[in-house]
């Protein structure tokens with residue numbers, strides 16, 4: 001059994017925080033266990049709790065689309081997870097003690113998968129990993145050094161959907177271009193680097209007119 005599978009089994013029975021009481025199942029994360037790119041969101045929602053898979057529904061569809069259109073990667077070629085592995089009731093925000101309780105699992109996933117690039121989706125993952133109170137609007141638009149990885153903060157796809165796309169979607173696309181460039185620089189992009197030519201973060205390849 002791989003260490004990641006063993007960790008998943010441990011998480012499935014976790015009762016470290018109050019969220020264990022209300023979950024249908026844990027949402028461990030999914031994707032390539034050797035991925036060069038890890039996406040970290042916030043917490044499972046109702047559908048994720050029901051299916052045990054992160055980022056399903058409209059948010060997941062938007063994420064998959066931006067990921068593929070800006071990096072050329074399918075979801076199965078990256079790792080997708082969250083700060084929390086159980087659904088907060090009513091989709092409320094994660095609480096500090098819940099985040100602290102679940103943090104060791106995120107750290108363990110990062111240690112086992114060893115991505116070169118991390119894209120954080122929304123405030124919670126960026127603030128947790130960068131140990132800051134700054135919001136994603138301030139943090140995004142640049143690459144941050146995180147341990148031996150490059151961390152690229154961007155908006156949560158649910159935020160993009162709530163705001164109808166627009167500038168936030170353009171910004172998210174540019175951030176995924178940054179992530180791809182960081183993968184290429186780290187020699188962890190799985191395809192020929194020439195694919196990157198023409199993609200510049202300041203001029204996203206896709207127009208603001210496209211709505212989620």
Ligand code: SF4
Pocket residue numbers: 011014015016017018019020026084085086098101102
């Ligand atoms: S959210 Fe994390 S720490 Fe809390 S019960 Fe679920 S797996 Fe355990």
